[in-house]
Structure formats: structure tokens, C-alpha cells
Amino acid sequence: MNERKMMIVILAILVLLNIGLFGYGLYQRSVRDWIPEERVDQIRQIYAQAGIPLEAEIDRDNRPAAFLELAEADLDSMAEEFLGDSFDKSYIYGTQVQYSSENIQIMIDRKTHTMTYTDSSPAIGDSWQRSLTRDNGAGQGEAQLSEEEEELALLPAAAAFAQQWLGEQIYKVESERQREGFYFLFYQRQEDRLYSFNQVQVWVTPDGVAKAKITCWEVKGETKEEYHLTPADEILYALLKTMQAEVSEEGLAVKEILRGYELETDGETQRGIPSLTVVLSNGAWYPMNCISLAEDGVQTN
Numbered sequence: 361m362n363e364r365k366m367m368i369v370i371l372a373i374l375v376l377l378n379i380g381l382f383g384y385g386l387y388q389r390s391v392r393d394w395i396p397e398e399r400v401d402q403i404r405q406i407y408a409q410a411g412i413p414l415e416a417e418i419d420r421d422n423r424p425a426a427f428l429e430l431a432e433a434d435l436d437s438m439a440e441e442f443l444g445d446s447f448d449k450s451y452i453y454g455t456q457v458q459y460s461s462e463n464i465q466i467m468i469d470r471k472t473h474t475m476t477y478t479d480s481s482p483a484i485g486d487s488w489q490r491s492l493t494r495d496n497g498a499g500q501g502e503a504q505l506s507e508e509e510e511e512l513a514l515l516p517a518a519a520a521f522a523q524q525w526l527g528e529q530i531y532k533v534e535s536e537r538q539r540e541g542f543y544f545l546f547y548q549r550q551e552d553r554l555y556s557f558n559q560v561q562v563w564v565t566p567d568g569v570a571k572a573k574i575t576c577w578e579v580k581g582e583t584k585e586e587y588h589l590t591p592a593d594e595i596l597y598a599l600l601k602t603m604q605a606e607v608s609e610e611g612l613a614v615k616e617i618l619r620g621y622e623l624e625t626d627g628e629t630q631r632g633i634p635s636l637t638v639v640l641s642n643g644a645w646y647p648m649n650c651i652s653l654a655e656d657g658v659q660t661n
Contacts, residue, residue: 395420395591403593407614410600416617416639422591426582428621428632430557433576435468435475442466442524475574482567484540507537514542514564521569522546522560525576530560531618534643541565547620554620555579556647557632577623577630589634592617595648599638602646613641622649 400418407414439459440447447461455470463481468474482488505513515535522530522544529549536543541563548558562572596614603612616639621632635649 393421393423395422395593399591399593403596406597407600410604411610411612412600412603412640413613414596415613415641416615418592418596418617419619420592422589424586424588425619425634426584426586427634429580429583430577430623430630430632431580432470433473433578435470435473435576438525438574438576439466439468439475473575473577475576477569477572477574479568479570482541482565482570484563484565484570486539488541488565488567488570510537510542511535514566515544517568518542518544518562518564519546521562521564521572525560525574526558533559533645538563541570552619554618554637555632556620556635557623577632579632583631587634589636589649592636595636596638599646599648603640603644607640607642607644609642611641615639615641622647624649 395418397420400420403418404414436457443459443461443464443466447459450458450460452458452467457468457470459466459468463479465478465480467476469476515532519530519532526546526548529551530546531549531554532544533547534543534545542565544562544564546560546562548555557577558575560572560574563570596617616637618637618639620635620637622635624631624633633649635647637648638646640646
């Protein structure tokens, strides 16, 4: 009888121990996969004290993310769909193919997964800027647009061009006034994730898009392998000194914190690796992934 009671007690202890271990495992996973609210508040205070307020939302979800399996996109079909039925196609050398249609020329390089687009009809160089003017007031003639006004005037045409290649969801990464035209860089966006490996660089003038470079990969799916990216608050803490060293202007703030994927090439294997990008109000970008984190000395899991 005593032995039977002892066995029951031992079994009960073992059951309770397993329940405790299971609960502790769930707790550890929740700590690893979710950033505690107090840590979010703490990093906001640190940035506020440094004079760079964190205006962006901090995603507390830090569950493991899968890598993306990438393959060669069908660039020929993309070019032919863009040009329609009227075009000439010629093979230049090796992996390069040229499409021509009236003033438009598209050069495909399958080796680099890129397309170079040129249109000879828009005015480029110094002359394109003279056509961007506004009324300077009653009887006062015309005035040259400011750089910000030029960007606002040319952005719709640049965005519409990028959407023809990347789809409706795009994100403007950079913009800059250049001699060749106003330059824009767009990334593809899938829901709340950026695909930086699919991008359009475009130079646009009031006459239209003068030239562009399109880089595209096909996303085949997710790999079985996953990566646990360093939590956002730890990345922000590691980046603070770099931001302070590189940017001296006042009034800066962290505008956005974006999750997405960047291209990693290892020999003949390519994949999209999970990344987190911190965007400042002046447009400065700080993309961080498992490779860059390791190079910067940030602890990764």
C-alpha cells in the first residue's frame, strides 16, 4: 500500500514537473518572439534623450521568419507585355536580348536579372528643367519650381511606370534631382513586407520617363529554414551611435521601421533574407539583416 502511494506521489510530481517545464518553455518562447512593452518604452526614452524621437511604430512581433526561395524572372514576357504587339527583338550576345519599339529600347541582361529601358523622345540634360515652371503671380511671369515642387510634379509619372513592372504595391525609397531628370527608386511591396531585390530606378522629366533600370526576381515560395532576427529594440539601440555619427542635422526622427527581404547570393544559390530597415525623416536608410548584424557586431540568434 505504501509503495502504491509512493508511486502515485512520484507520478504526480513528474506530471507537475512536465507541466512546469512546458509552461516555462511557452514563457521563454513568448519572451523570444514578443518584445515586452517595457523594452519598447525604454528604447523610446533612449532615442528621445538622444534628440531623435521614435515616431515609428515598433513591431513587437519577433517570431522566426522563413527565407524566400528566388528564381529567374521571365524578363522577356515582362518586356513584351509592356511593349504590346509592335516590337523588334534581337539577340545581342550571350544572355542579352534587345527589344525596340519606336523611340523605346529595352535591353535585357538575364545574367544580372535586369532590364535597361530608354526612351529617346523625352528631353534630358539641362533642357528638361526649363519646362518645369509655375505662375509667379499676376503679371509677374513664371518662376522655376523648387526641388520639392519638381518631385511632387514628377512623382505620379514615375510611380505609374514602376507599377507597370512591379505591380500596384510599391514603396518610394529615394528621390533626387539630377541633370538626367528627377531620379526615383521604388521597391516592390507585398502587404507589409518590402522586396528590395525587386526594384525600379527611373529618371523622369515633364515629357515622360527618359530611362530606367528594372531588377526582378520570381519568388517561388518560402524555404523550410527560418531565421530569428534580432529584436527591433536591440537593432535600434545598436544603430543609435551610427545615426548620431553620420547625421548632424537637427529635427530628425525615426519615421518608419520596415520589415522585408534583401537579396543574398551564395554561388549559384539566391534567396531573400529577412531584414529590418530603419528610415529617418531626412530619407536616410539603415537596412539590417542577419549578415549586416553579424558584421556590425550585433548579437544574433
